[in-house]
Amino acid sequence: MTRVLVVGVGAIGGIVAAKLAGYAQVVGVDSNVAHARCISEHGLELQGATRLRAHFPCVTHASELIAQPFDAIVFLVKSRATAQVLQDLAGHLASRPLLLTLQNGMGNAELLAATGAPVARGATMTAGRYVAPGQVEHLIRGNTWIGPWQGSLADMRWFSDLLCAAGLPCEVLEDPMDTVWSKFVFNCVMNPVGALVAGHNAARYEVPEVCALVDTMAEECQQVVRALGGSFSFDPMAFVHKVRSGAVPLPRHAGSMALDIARGEETEIDALTGWIVVQAERLGIPVPACRTVTALVKGLEYAARERHSPAKESSA
């Protein structure tokens, strides 16, 4: 049976691992000790759009994995953890498994490609939320796209078929970048704004001043991506326009960055909007809205960290 390692079995990794568990031999690695233990002992419970309990082993560090080779390794840790997990997994890369990233943010595929293994890069509109040890909520059923960043379509078509069989609709693309750019711009705009409105999704769509900010940021991000030679397979703001016009209902999920702030975690701002700001500076493109929003999210991270620090909790 196909062996798949899922690195980061949180919101999205949890959905992928639990769904795949009936179709492949899945192993998880997750540094959240209580979560990993719960999964190994009682299984991972998916709630919401998918309801199932999947059983697979989950370790807390790559050093606990047995030497048997994996056919694919799926990276679903936050972008800031990718370099460290790759280093930890060095002993499992000699067999050249397919490395797949569906992470938001720039920089991950480049790190994976440096290993020399085939790399599938993609994006997913699936949404999830970590609830508690052993529990993940599947919030939105969404499409997934993957394609070669390093290697050929043949190296990864089988994995797309596996995701489809497991109930995660996936399209394989000859060149995934136009889709990656489209979703990247959506995340660069909507994720920080979702965090700044404290996860109250209606505020992203119904407050005129917030809508104007969203549109300005979208313009800035698209200008930078085009200056970098990128293009878009779909209008990054298409979903936003559909929600605004009432063509699709307002989802409850305000993006994963709002969830990070609610948990007092660091966000992926540096790999998203902050990345745009750095590129814009290099290219001489003014991006005042993205710059301000990036700064505000840094402040929000600081405040959320302070609010969740054990010292604050005990003195409260």
Ligand SMILES: NC(=O)C1=CN([C@@H]2O[C@H](COP(=O)(O)OP(=O)(O)OC[C@H]3O[C@@H](n4cnc5c(N)ncnc54)[C@H](OP(=O)(O)O)[C@@H]3O)[C@@H](O)[C@H]2O)C=CC1
């Ligand atoms: N949530 C969503 O709806 C979506 C998320 N994404 C993207 O998917 C990626 C994962 O996000 P998400 O699932 O939300 O994140 P989560 O924080 O829910 O899950 C990541 C998991 O990885 C664990 N982890 C952190 N560092 C390591 C490490 N060094 N080794 C092993 N495990 C580690 C975390 O543990 P701990 O909590 O203890 O740090 C956590 O359990 C991100 O790039 C995100 O942008 C894409 C689409 C939608």
Ligand SMILES: CC(C)(CO)C(=O)C(=O)O
């Ligand atoms: C699922 C989606 C597209 C929703 O914004 C996302 O990428 C996120 O939450 O980070």
